[in-house]
Amino acid sequence: MEHIIDGFIEGIKLLLSFEGEVYSIIILSLYVSLTSTLISSLIGIPLGIFLGLKKFRFKRLLTRFLYTFMSLPPVVVGLTVAVIISRRGPLGHLRLLFTPGAMIIAQTLLVTPIITGIIFNNSKEQGEVIRQICKTLGGNRLDTLMLLIKEMRINILIGVVTGFGRAISEVGAVMIVGGNIKGHTRVMTSFIAMNNSMGNYSTSIAMGLVLLAISFMTNSILYKYIVGD
Amino acid sequence: MDINVKSLNKVYGNKAVVNIDTLTLRKGKIYGIIGPNGAGKSTLLRIMAGLEDATAGRMFYNESLLNDRILRNVTYMDQRPYLLRTSVFNNIAYPLKIRKYDKKTIENKTREIMREFKIGDLSSQLATSLSGGESQKVALARALVFEPQLLFLDEPTANIDPNSIELIEKVILKRNREKGMTPIIITHNMAQAKRLCDEVIFMDEGKIIEFGESKQVILDPQKESTRKFLSIYAM
Numbered sequence: 001m002e003h004i005i006d007g008f009i010e011g012i013k014l015l016l017s018f019e020g021e022v023y024s025i026i027i028l029s030l031y032v033s034l035t036s037t038l039i040s041s042l043i044g045i046p047l048g049i050f051l052g053l054k055k056f057r058f059k060r061l062l063t064r065f066l067y068t069f070m071s072l073p074p075v076v077v078g079l080t081v082a083v084i085i086s087r088r089g090p091l092g093h094l095r096l097l098f099t100p101g102a103m104i105i106a107q108t109l110l111v112t113p114i115i116t117g118i119i120f121n122n123s124k125e126q127g128e129v130i131r132q133i134c135k136t137l138g139g140n141r142l143d144t145l146m147l148l149i150k151e152m153r154i155n156i157l158i159g160v161v162t163g164f165g166r167a168i169s170e171v172g173a174v175m176i177v178g179g180n181i182k183g184h185t186r187v188m189t190s191f192i193a194m195n196n197s198m199g200n201y202s203t204s205i206a207m208g209l210v211l212l213a214i215s216f217m218t219n220s221i222l223y224k225y226i227v228g229d
Numbered sequence: 230m231d232i233n234v235k236s237l238n239k240v241y242g243n244k245a246v247v248n249i250d251t252l253t254l255r256k257g258k259i260y261g262i263i264g265p266n267g268a269g270k271s272t273l274l275r276i277m278a279g280l281e282d283a284t285a286g287r288m289f290y291n292e293s294l295l296n297d298r299i300l301r302n303v304t305y306m307d308q309r310p311y312l313l314r315t316s317v318f319n320n321i322a323y324p325l326k327i328r329k330y331d332k333k334t335i336e337n338k339t340r341e342i343m344r345e346f347k348i349g350d351l352s353s354q355l356a357t358s359l360s361g362g363e364s365q366k367v368a369l370a371r372a373l374v375f376e377p378q379l380l381f382l383d384e385p386t387a388n389i390d391p392n393s394i395e396l397i398e399k400v401i402l403k404r405n406r407e408k409g410m411t412p413i414i415i416t417h418n419m420a421q422a423k424r425l426c427d428e429v430i431f432m433d434e435g436k437i438i439e440f441g442e443s444k445q446v447i448l449d450p451q452k453e454s455t456r457k458f459l460s461i462y463a464m
Contacts, residue, residue, distance in 0.1 A: 024248040084383055133311050137324040138375060151314055 003201065010202030011209055021183070026210055029187040032100055033167035036107035044112050045057070048119025048159070049148060053127045066120065067112035070090040070162050076107075078176030081106045085177070103187070105222075106173035111163040118159035122152055161222050168214060230291050230302065230378040230411060231256050234275060237286035239272055239435075246272050247283070248435040249370065259405050260413045261426030262441060269435040270415045271307075271383055275327060276280075277413070278305035278381040290379075301328075304377040308384035310368030312356035317348065317367050320356045324375040342370045345400060362389040369397060373404060380404075380412040398425050419462045423447050431455045 014022065051062070083089055085096040085105070095103040123207065130151050134144040171189035178185035180194060188207050195204040234252040238245060247269040254260055257460045262270045275281040277288065279295050290299045313320050322339045330338070343349045346366045348455050351359065356367055365385060372380065380401070386394040402425065404410045422429050422443055429446040430455075431439040439446055439455045 129311050133313075135280065135300065136278065136303075136305040137327065137371065138304070139327050140297070143327045147313070154314075 004205075006170050007201040007205040008209075011204075011206030014203060014206040016210065022206070024183065025186055025188055025191050025207070027184075028100065029168060029189070030214075032103045032107060032187060033164060036167050036203050037160060037164040038109055038112040039104070039108045040115050040163055042106075042160065044115030044163070045119055045149075045156060048116045049123045049127065049145075049152075050119045051116070052123025053131060063120070064111060064193060066117050070117045072110060072113065074110055074170050074172035075176065077109050078106050078173030081109065097177065098181060098185055100178070100185060102177040103174045103185060106177045107167045107170060110173060114166055115159045115163045118162060119152070119156060122155040122159075123148065126155075127150060145154070154179045157222055161218050164218060165215065169211065231289075231297075232379070232411075233289040233291075234277070234286050235291075237273075237276065237288065238284050239269070239276060239281070240284045244337055246435050247276065249273070249286075249437055252430075252437060252440070254411065254413065256411050257405065257409045258411060258427040260411070260423040261403070261429040262413065262415045262432060263417070263419070263422055263458075264432035264438075268432040270432050273432070274305070274383055274413065277304060278379075280305060293448065294347050298303065302377050303379040304372040304375075304387060305379070305381040306368050306372050306383070308387045308393055310364060312359070312364055312367060314357055315355070316353050317351045317359070318343070318353065319355050321371045321374055324371060328375060338374055342374050346370045347396065355364055356446065362393040362464060365397065366393060367390055367401070373400070373410075376404075376408060376410070378410060380410055382412060382414045384415055386416070394421070417458065419447055431458065433458070 023036045051066070052060070082097060082103060085091045085094060085102055087097070096105070120216050130148050131144050134147050139147065163221060168190060171193055174185070174187055175193070178187070178190065180190040182185050186194075188211055192207045192211075195201075195207070232252075232254040234249055237247060237249045237252075239247040246267075259317065262274065262448065264270050270283065276283050279300050288295060290303075291387065293299060313323060318339060321342060322335050325335045325338060340349070343352060347367070348363065348366050350365060351367070353418065369382075369395070376384060384402075386397055389397075401412050401414075405412060414422075426443040428441060430437055431444040431446060431450070431452070433454050439452045440448060446455065447459060450459055
Protein backbone atom coordinates (compact mmCIF):
# COMPACT_ATOMS: atom_id res chain seq x y z
CA MET A 1 0.00 0.00 0.00
CA GLU A 2 2.85 2.34 0.91
CA HIS A 3 4.42 2.18 -2.52
CA ILE A 4 1.10 3.19 -4.09
CA ILE A 5 0.83 6.29 -1.86
CA ASP A 6 4.50 7.11 -2.55
CA GLY A 7 3.73 6.69 -6.22
CA PHE A 8 0.97 9.29 -5.98
CA ILE A 9 3.18 11.77 -4.14
CA GLU A 10 6.07 11.27 -6.54
CA GLY A 11 3.67 11.55 -9.46
CA ILE A 12 2.41 14.95 -8.32
CA LYS A 13 6.01 16.09 -7.71
CA LEU A 14 6.92 15.00 -11.25
CA LEU A 15 4.07 17.03 -12.71
CA LEU A 16 5.02 20.10 -10.70
CA SER A 17 8.67 19.76 -11.77
CA PHE A 18 7.67 20.90 -15.31
CA GLU A 19 10.00 18.34 -16.86
CA GLY A 20 10.17 18.88 -20.62
CA GLU A 21 9.65 15.26 -21.70
CA VAL A 22 6.46 14.83 -19.68
CA TYR A 23 4.86 17.90 -21.21
CA SER A 24 5.96 17.08 -24.77
CA ILE A 25 4.27 13.68 -24.33
CA ILE A 26 1.07 15.33 -23.10
CA ILE A 27 1.08 17.80 -26.00
CA LEU A 28 1.70 15.05 -28.59
CA SER A 29 -1.10 12.92 -27.09
CA LEU A 30 -3.52 15.84 -27.26
CA TYR A 31 -2.42 16.72 -30.81
CA VAL A 32 -2.87 13.14 -32.11
CA SER A 33 -6.19 12.49 -30.31
CA LEU A 34 -7.74 15.89 -31.04
CA THR A 35 -6.77 15.69 -34.72
CA SER A 36 -8.15 12.18 -35.14
CA THR A 37 -11.36 13.15 -33.27
CA LEU A 38 -11.77 16.22 -35.49
CA ILE A 39 -11.33 14.19 -38.70
CA SER A 40 -13.67 11.47 -37.38
CA SER A 41 -16.27 14.10 -36.45
CA LEU A 42 -16.14 15.66 -39.92
CA ILE A 43 -16.78 12.21 -41.42
CA GLY A 44 -18.97 10.63 -38.74
CA ILE A 45 -21.51 13.41 -38.03
CA PRO A 46 -22.81 13.89 -41.60
CA LEU A 47 -22.50 10.15 -42.31
CA GLY A 48 -24.44 9.23 -39.15
CA ILE A 49 -27.21 11.72 -39.99
CA PHE A 50 -27.38 10.46 -43.58
CA LEU A 51 -27.57 6.80 -42.51
CA GLY A 52 -30.16 7.59 -39.84
CA LEU A 53 -32.50 9.46 -42.18
CA LYS A 54 -32.12 7.81 -45.57
CA LYS A 55 -33.92 4.63 -46.53
CA PHE A 56 -31.95 2.43 -48.88
CA ARG A 57 -31.27 -1.21 -49.69
CA PHE A 58 -28.80 -3.06 -47.45
CA LYS A 59 -29.26 -0.47 -44.68
CA ARG A 60 -29.65 -3.22 -42.07
CA LEU A 61 -26.53 -4.98 -43.27
CA LEU A 62 -24.61 -1.72 -43.20
CA THR A 63 -25.90 -1.04 -39.67
CA ARG A 64 -24.53 -4.41 -38.51
CA PHE A 65 -21.14 -3.62 -40.00
CA LEU A 66 -21.22 -0.21 -38.32
CA TYR A 67 -21.92 -1.73 -34.90
CA THR A 68 -19.15 -4.28 -35.46
CA PHE A 69 -16.70 -1.50 -36.36
CA MET A 70 -17.68 0.37 -33.18
CA SER A 71 -15.94 -2.32 -31.15
CA LEU A 72 -12.90 -2.86 -33.35
CA PRO A 73 -9.90 -4.13 -31.32
CA PRO A 74 -7.22 -1.39 -31.39
CA VAL A 75 -4.39 -3.88 -31.98
CA VAL A 76 -6.18 -5.19 -35.08
CA VAL A 77 -6.56 -1.65 -36.41
CA GLY A 78 -2.92 -0.90 -35.54
CA LEU A 79 -1.75 -4.05 -37.28
CA THR A 80 -3.85 -3.35 -40.40
CA VAL A 81 -2.60 0.24 -40.66
CA ALA A 82 1.00 -0.91 -40.02
CA VAL A 83 0.79 -3.52 -42.81
CA ILE A 84 -0.62 -0.95 -45.26
CA ILE A 85 1.91 1.80 -44.49
CA SER A 86 4.96 -0.42 -43.87
CA ARG A 87 7.79 -0.09 -46.38
CA ARG A 88 6.55 -3.07 -48.44
CA GLY A 89 2.85 -2.13 -48.08
CA PRO A 90 0.68 -0.42 -50.70
CA LEU A 91 1.18 2.99 -49.05
CA GLY A 92 4.80 2.34 -48.02
CA HIS A 93 6.11 5.12 -50.28
CA LEU A 94 4.43 7.69 -47.99
CA ARG A 95 6.89 6.70 -45.20
CA LEU A 96 4.24 7.12 -42.50
CA LEU A 97 5.15 4.22 -40.22
CA PHE A 98 6.38 5.35 -36.79
CA THR A 99 5.15 8.91 -37.28
CA PRO A 100 2.37 10.88 -35.54
CA GLY A 101 0.56 10.81 -38.91
CA ALA A 102 0.29 7.03 -38.72
CA MET A 103 -1.07 7.32 -35.17
CA ILE A 104 -3.71 9.82 -36.36
CA ILE A 105 -4.77 7.43 -39.17
CA ALA A 106 -5.11 4.49 -36.76
CA GLN A 107 -7.08 6.50 -34.20
CA THR A 108 -9.32 7.97 -36.92
CA LEU A 109 -10.20 4.43 -38.03
CA LEU A 110 -11.05 3.53 -34.44
CA VAL A 111 -13.04 6.66 -33.60
CA THR A 112 -15.03 7.27 -36.83
CA PRO A 113 -17.35 4.23 -36.38
CA ILE A 114 -18.01 5.25 -32.75
CA ILE A 115 -19.07 8.79 -33.65
CA THR A 116 -21.00 7.59 -36.72
CA GLY A 117 -22.80 4.91 -34.67
CA ILE A 118 -23.86 7.30 -31.90
CA ILE A 119 -25.09 9.95 -34.37
CA PHE A 120 -26.80 7.26 -36.48
CA ASN A 121 -28.75 5.95 -33.48
CA ASN A 122 -29.90 9.41 -32.45
CA SER A 123 -30.82 10.63 -35.90
CA LYS A 124 -32.75 7.38 -36.46
CA GLU A 125 -34.83 8.13 -33.36
CA GLN A 126 -35.16 11.93 -33.51
CA GLY A 127 -34.20 12.80 -37.07
CA GLU A 128 -37.48 11.99 -38.79
CA VAL A 129 -39.49 14.03 -36.26
CA ILE A 130 -37.17 17.03 -36.63
CA ARG A 131 -37.20 16.70 -40.44
CA GLN A 132 -41.00 16.70 -40.47
CA ILE A 133 -41.24 19.67 -38.10
CA CYS A 134 -38.92 21.66 -40.33
CA LYS A 135 -40.98 20.71 -43.38
CA THR A 136 -44.28 21.70 -41.74
CA LEU A 137 -42.81 25.08 -40.81
CA GLY A 138 -41.67 25.74 -44.36
CA GLY A 139 -37.96 24.85 -44.14
CA ASN A 140 -35.88 23.63 -47.07
CA ARG A 141 -33.15 20.94 -47.04
CA LEU A 142 -30.47 23.26 -45.73
CA ASP A 143 -32.79 24.51 -42.96
CA THR A 144 -33.50 20.87 -42.06
CA LEU A 145 -29.80 19.99 -41.84
CA MET A 146 -29.04 23.06 -39.73
CA LEU A 147 -31.98 22.33 -37.42
CA LEU A 148 -30.97 18.67 -37.09
CA ILE A 149 -27.45 19.63 -36.02
CA LYS A 150 -28.82 22.24 -33.60
CA GLU A 151 -31.40 19.91 -32.05
CA MET A 152 -28.99 16.99 -31.81
CA ARG A 153 -26.13 19.10 -30.44
CA ILE A 154 -26.03 17.29 -27.10
CA ASN A 155 -25.97 13.88 -28.79
CA ILE A 156 -23.30 15.12 -31.19
CA LEU A 157 -21.28 16.33 -28.23
CA ILE A 158 -21.69 12.96 -26.50
CA GLY A 159 -20.49 11.24 -29.69
CA VAL A 160 -17.46 13.50 -30.02
CA VAL A 161 -16.51 13.23 -26.33
CA THR A 162 -16.90 9.43 -26.43
CA GLY A 163 -14.74 9.32 -29.54
CA PHE A 164 -12.11 11.54 -27.94
CA GLY A 165 -12.17 9.35 -24.82
CA ARG A 166 -11.49 6.31 -26.98
CA ALA A 167 -8.66 8.06 -28.81
CA ILE A 168 -6.83 9.49 -25.78
CA SER A 169 -7.04 6.25 -23.77
CA GLU A 170 -6.09 3.90 -26.60
CA VAL A 171 -2.69 2.18 -26.44
CA GLY A 172 -2.64 -0.86 -28.76
CA ALA A 173 -2.88 0.85 -32.15
CA VAL A 174 -0.58 3.81 -31.40
CA MET A 175 2.04 1.46 -29.96
CA ILE A 176 2.09 -0.62 -33.16
CA VAL A 177 2.04 2.19 -35.74
CA GLY A 178 3.91 4.78 -33.63
CA GLY A 179 6.52 2.55 -32.07
CA ASN A 180 6.72 4.55 -28.79
CA ILE A 181 9.81 6.43 -29.96
CA LYS A 182 11.09 8.90 -27.34
CA GLY A 183 10.54 12.51 -28.35
CA HIS A 184 8.81 11.49 -31.56
CA THR A 185 5.82 9.17 -31.14
CA ARG A 186 5.65 8.58 -27.39
CA VAL A 187 2.19 9.39 -26.03
CA MET A 188 0.67 9.21 -22.54
CA THR A 189 -0.73 5.69 -22.82
CA SER A 190 2.40 4.13 -24.33
CA PHE A 191 4.47 6.03 -21.74
CA ILE A 192 2.36 4.58 -18.89
CA ALA A 193 2.54 1.04 -20.32
CA MET A 194 6.32 1.27 -20.75
CA ASN A 195 7.02 2.71 -17.27
CA ASN A 196 4.70 0.21 -15.64
CA SER A 197 6.58 -2.67 -17.21
CA MET A 198 9.83 -1.08 -16.01
CA GLY A 199 8.51 -0.77 -12.44
CA ASN A 200 8.45 3.07 -12.47
CA TYR A 201 5.09 3.33 -10.76
CA SER A 202 5.35 6.99 -9.76
CA THR A 203 5.93 8.10 -13.33
CA SER A 204 3.06 5.92 -14.52
CA ILE A 205 0.78 7.33 -11.80
CA ALA A 206 1.73 10.91 -12.73
CA MET A 207 0.73 10.35 -16.32
CA GLY A 208 -2.37 8.43 -15.21
CA LEU A 209 -3.39 11.50 -13.18
CA VAL A 210 -3.04 13.69 -16.25
CA LEU A 211 -5.19 11.26 -18.28
CA LEU A 212 -7.80 11.34 -15.52
CA ALA A 213 -7.71 15.16 -15.42
CA ILE A 214 -8.27 15.35 -19.19
CA SER A 215 -11.12 12.86 -18.91
CA PHE A 216 -12.62 14.92 -16.07
CA MET A 217 -12.37 18.11 -18.10
CA THR A 218 -14.07 16.63 -21.16
CA ASN A 219 -16.86 15.19 -19.02
CA SER A 220 -17.27 18.53 -17.25
CA ILE A 221 -17.80 20.23 -20.59
CA LEU A 222 -20.41 17.63 -21.50
CA TYR A 223 -22.13 17.99 -18.11
CA LYS A 224 -22.19 21.77 -18.45
CA TYR A 225 -23.94 21.47 -21.81
CA ILE A 226 -26.57 19.05 -20.50
CA VAL A 227 -27.24 20.82 -17.22
CA GLY A 228 -27.00 24.20 -18.93
CA ASP A 229 -29.94 23.10 -21.03
CA MET B 230 -56.48 27.57 -50.79
CA ASP B 231 -58.85 24.95 -52.23
CA ILE B 232 -57.94 21.27 -52.11
CA ASN B 233 -59.16 18.71 -54.65
CA VAL B 234 -58.49 15.06 -53.91
CA LYS B 235 -58.94 12.54 -56.74
CA SER B 236 -58.82 8.73 -56.46
CA LEU B 237 -56.53 8.88 -53.43
CA ASN B 238 -55.27 5.57 -52.14
CA LYS B 239 -52.82 4.61 -49.41
CA VAL B 240 -51.93 0.99 -48.81
CA TYR B 241 -49.91 -0.47 -45.93
CA GLY B 242 -49.03 -4.09 -46.71
CA ASN B 243 -52.28 -5.46 -48.10
CA LYS B 244 -54.55 -3.05 -46.26
CA ALA B 245 -55.92 0.12 -47.84
CA VAL B 246 -55.93 2.66 -45.02
CA VAL B 247 -57.18 5.51 -47.20
CA ASN B 248 -59.41 5.04 -50.22
CA ILE B 249 -61.13 8.21 -51.41
CA ASP B 250 -62.74 8.83 -54.81
CA THR B 251 -63.17 12.59 -54.63
CA LEU B 252 -63.02 15.24 -51.95
CA THR B 253 -63.19 19.01 -52.38
CA LEU B 254 -62.29 21.39 -49.58
CA ARG B 255 -62.99 25.08 -50.17
CA LYS B 256 -60.86 28.01 -49.06
CA GLY B 257 -62.02 29.88 -45.98
CA LYS B 258 -64.08 27.12 -44.37
CA ILE B 259 -63.25 25.19 -41.22
CA TYR B 260 -63.37 21.41 -41.73
CA GLY B 261 -63.55 18.71 -39.12
CA ILE B 262 -62.66 15.06 -39.63
CA ILE B 263 -64.27 12.57 -37.28
CA GLY B 264 -64.34 8.80 -37.10
CA PRO B 265 -63.17 5.81 -35.07
CA ASN B 266 -59.51 4.99 -34.45
CA GLY B 267 -57.88 3.41 -37.49
CA ALA B 268 -60.35 5.07 -39.88
CA GLY B 269 -57.49 6.67 -41.86
CA LYS B 270 -58.05 10.25 -40.62
CA SER B 271 -54.45 10.94 -39.60
CA THR B 272 -53.03 9.29 -42.72
CA LEU B 273 -55.29 11.43 -44.93
CA LEU B 274 -54.26 14.56 -43.04
CA ARG B 275 -50.55 13.70 -43.30
CA ILE B 276 -50.86 13.03 -47.03
CA MET B 277 -52.64 16.35 -47.58
CA ALA B 278 -49.94 18.11 -45.53
CA GLY B 279 -47.22 16.55 -47.70
CA LEU B 280 -45.76 14.46 -44.88
CA GLU B 281 -46.62 11.10 -46.45
CA ASP B 282 -46.83 9.93 -50.03
CA ALA B 283 -50.03 8.39 -51.36
CA THR B 284 -49.84 4.98 -53.02
CA ALA B 285 -52.02 6.29 -55.86
CA GLY B 286 -54.13 9.32 -56.72
CA ARG B 287 -53.64 13.03 -57.06
CA MET B 288 -54.23 16.15 -55.02
CA PHE B 289 -54.54 19.68 -56.32
CA TYR B 290 -54.00 22.81 -54.27
CA ASN B 291 -55.69 25.63 -56.20
CA GLU B 292 -55.28 23.43 -59.29
CA SER B 293 -51.52 22.89 -58.73
CA LEU B 294 -49.86 19.72 -57.52
CA LEU B 295 -48.07 19.97 -54.17
CA ASN B 296 -44.76 21.81 -54.60
CA ASP B 297 -42.30 23.74 -52.43
CA ARG B 298 -44.10 27.05 -52.92
CA ILE B 299 -47.39 25.52 -51.69
CA LEU B 300 -45.64 23.73 -48.82
CA ARG B 301 -44.40 27.08 -47.50
CA ASN B 302 -48.06 28.09 -47.02
CA VAL B 303 -49.15 24.87 -45.36
CA THR B 304 -48.59 23.68 -41.83
CA TYR B 305 -49.41 20.67 -39.68
CA MET B 306 -49.55 20.06 -35.95
CA ASP B 307 -50.29 16.87 -34.07
CA GLN B 308 -51.51 16.25 -30.54
CA ARG B 309 -47.98 15.81 -29.16
CA PRO B 310 -46.07 18.54 -30.97
CA TYR B 311 -42.29 18.55 -31.00
CA LEU B 312 -40.88 21.74 -29.58
CA LEU B 313 -37.34 22.79 -30.34
CA ARG B 314 -34.77 22.60 -27.54
CA THR B 315 -34.67 26.34 -27.08
CA SER B 316 -36.77 29.13 -25.57
CA VAL B 317 -40.48 29.62 -26.27
CA PHE B 318 -39.66 32.85 -28.13
CA ASN B 319 -37.13 31.12 -30.42
CA ASN B 320 -39.59 28.30 -31.12
CA ILE B 321 -42.28 30.70 -32.28
CA ALA B 322 -39.82 32.89 -34.18
CA TYR B 323 -38.29 29.93 -36.04
CA PRO B 324 -40.62 29.92 -39.12
CA LEU B 325 -40.03 33.65 -39.53
CA LYS B 326 -36.26 33.25 -39.25
CA ILE B 327 -36.14 30.64 -42.03
CA ARG B 328 -38.28 32.96 -44.16
CA LYS B 329 -35.57 35.59 -43.66
CA TYR B 330 -37.77 38.26 -42.07
CA ASP B 331 -35.82 41.16 -40.57
CA LYS B 332 -35.14 41.19 -36.82
CA LYS B 333 -37.71 43.86 -35.98
CA THR B 334 -40.53 42.10 -37.85
CA ILE B 335 -39.62 38.79 -36.18
CA GLU B 336 -39.68 40.44 -32.76
CA ASN B 337 -43.00 42.21 -33.40
CA LYS B 338 -44.84 39.26 -34.96
CA THR B 339 -43.60 36.83 -32.30
CA ARG B 340 -44.55 39.14 -29.41
CA GLU B 341 -47.95 39.79 -30.98
CA ILE B 342 -48.88 36.12 -31.34
CA MET B 343 -47.57 35.36 -27.85
CA ARG B 344 -49.93 38.02 -26.50
CA GLU B 345 -52.78 36.48 -28.51
CA PHE B 346 -52.11 33.07 -26.93
CA LYS B 347 -51.45 34.63 -23.50
CA ILE B 348 -48.01 33.07 -23.24
CA GLY B 349 -45.94 36.28 -23.09
CA ASP B 350 -44.65 35.38 -19.62
CA LEU B 351 -43.18 32.12 -20.97
CA SER B 352 -41.00 33.91 -23.56
CA SER B 353 -37.58 32.98 -22.16
CA GLN B 354 -38.61 29.61 -20.68
CA LEU B 355 -37.18 26.43 -22.21
CA ALA B 356 -39.94 25.07 -24.46
CA THR B 357 -39.26 21.42 -23.61
CA SER B 358 -40.06 22.11 -19.93
CA LEU B 359 -43.65 23.28 -20.55
CA SER B 360 -46.89 21.56 -19.53
CA GLY B 361 -49.13 19.85 -22.12
CA GLY B 362 -51.51 22.79 -22.56
CA GLU B 363 -48.68 25.33 -22.75
CA SER B 364 -46.86 23.17 -25.32
CA GLN B 365 -49.99 23.04 -27.50
CA LYS B 366 -50.33 26.81 -27.38
CA VAL B 367 -46.65 27.36 -28.24
CA ALA B 368 -46.81 24.85 -31.10
CA LEU B 369 -49.96 26.43 -32.50
CA ALA B 370 -48.52 29.93 -32.15
CA ARG B 371 -45.44 28.69 -34.05
CA ALA B 372 -47.65 27.17 -36.75
CA LEU B 373 -49.71 30.36 -37.16
CA VAL B 374 -47.01 33.02 -36.87
CA PHE B 375 -46.18 32.87 -40.61
CA GLU B 376 -49.89 33.02 -41.53
CA PRO B 377 -50.30 29.76 -43.46
CA GLN B 378 -53.23 29.36 -45.85
CA LEU B 379 -53.84 25.74 -44.84
CA LEU B 380 -53.69 24.51 -41.26
CA PHE B 381 -53.82 20.75 -40.59
CA LEU B 382 -54.45 19.87 -36.96
CA ASP B 383 -54.50 16.32 -35.59
CA GLU B 384 -56.40 16.44 -32.28
CA PRO B 385 -54.99 19.83 -31.26
CA THR B 386 -56.93 20.05 -27.99
CA ALA B 387 -56.71 16.45 -26.76
CA ASN B 388 -55.87 16.26 -23.04
CA ILE B 389 -55.81 19.97 -22.34
CA ASP B 390 -57.89 22.09 -19.97
CA PRO B 391 -61.18 23.79 -21.06
CA ASN B 392 -59.73 27.32 -20.80
CA SER B 393 -56.90 26.43 -23.18
CA ILE B 394 -59.37 24.70 -25.54
CA GLU B 395 -61.52 27.83 -25.60
CA LEU B 396 -58.52 30.05 -26.32
CA ILE B 397 -57.21 27.78 -29.11
CA GLU B 398 -60.64 27.58 -30.76
CA LYS B 399 -61.00 31.36 -30.55
CA VAL B 400 -57.64 31.94 -32.26
CA ILE B 401 -58.40 29.41 -35.02
CA LEU B 402 -61.79 31.00 -35.64
CA LYS B 403 -60.33 34.50 -35.71
CA ARG B 404 -57.61 33.52 -38.20
CA ASN B 405 -60.21 31.83 -40.37
CA ARG B 406 -62.67 34.72 -40.38
CA GLU B 407 -60.10 37.53 -40.65
CA LYS B 408 -57.35 36.04 -42.82
CA GLY B 409 -59.25 33.37 -44.78
CA MET B 410 -57.07 30.53 -43.45
CA THR B 411 -58.53 27.04 -43.99
CA PRO B 412 -58.15 24.78 -40.92
CA ILE B 413 -58.73 21.02 -41.28
CA ILE B 414 -59.05 19.49 -37.85
CA ILE B 415 -59.22 15.89 -36.66
CA THR B 416 -61.17 15.74 -33.43
CA HIS B 417 -62.82 13.20 -31.14
CA ASN B 418 -64.67 16.01 -29.43
CA MET B 419 -68.09 16.14 -31.14
CA ALA B 420 -69.11 19.30 -29.29
CA GLN B 421 -65.98 20.96 -30.61
CA ALA B 422 -66.68 19.73 -34.17
CA LYS B 423 -70.19 21.18 -33.98
CA ARG B 424 -69.02 24.43 -32.38
CA LEU B 425 -65.95 25.15 -34.48
CA CYS B 426 -66.32 23.46 -37.87
CA ASP B 427 -68.40 24.62 -40.83
CA GLU B 428 -68.36 21.15 -42.39
CA VAL B 429 -67.56 17.68 -41.06
CA ILE B 430 -66.22 14.56 -42.77
CA PHE B 431 -67.02 11.21 -41.18
CA MET B 432 -64.45 8.53 -42.11
CA ASP B 433 -64.47 4.81 -41.50
CA GLU B 434 -62.18 2.08 -42.88
CA GLY B 435 -60.33 4.59 -45.04
CA LYS B 436 -63.43 5.88 -46.78
CA ILE B 437 -65.52 9.02 -46.52
CA ILE B 438 -68.90 7.83 -45.31
CA GLU B 439 -70.56 11.18 -44.82
CA PHE B 440 -69.63 14.77 -45.58
CA GLY B 441 -71.73 17.84 -44.96
CA GLU B 442 -72.54 20.74 -42.67
CA SER B 443 -71.31 20.00 -39.19
CA LYS B 444 -74.66 20.37 -37.43
CA GLN B 445 -76.38 18.20 -39.99
CA VAL B 446 -73.76 15.40 -39.87
CA ILE B 447 -73.54 15.39 -36.08
CA LEU B 448 -77.19 15.96 -35.16
CA ASP B 449 -78.90 14.26 -38.08
CA PRO B 450 -76.53 11.74 -39.71
CA GLN B 451 -77.83 10.06 -42.86
CA LYS B 452 -75.66 6.92 -42.84
CA GLU B 453 -76.05 4.03 -40.46
CA SER B 454 -72.33 3.80 -39.53
CA THR B 455 -72.24 7.53 -38.73
CA ARG B 456 -75.29 7.15 -36.51
CA LYS B 457 -73.70 4.16 -34.76
CA PHE B 458 -70.44 6.02 -34.18
CA LEU B 459 -72.14 9.15 -32.88
CA SER B 460 -74.48 7.18 -30.62
CA ILE B 461 -71.44 6.05 -28.60
CA TYR B 462 -70.53 9.72 -27.97
CA ALA B 463 -74.13 10.54 -27.06
CA MET B 464 -74.10 7.94 -24.26
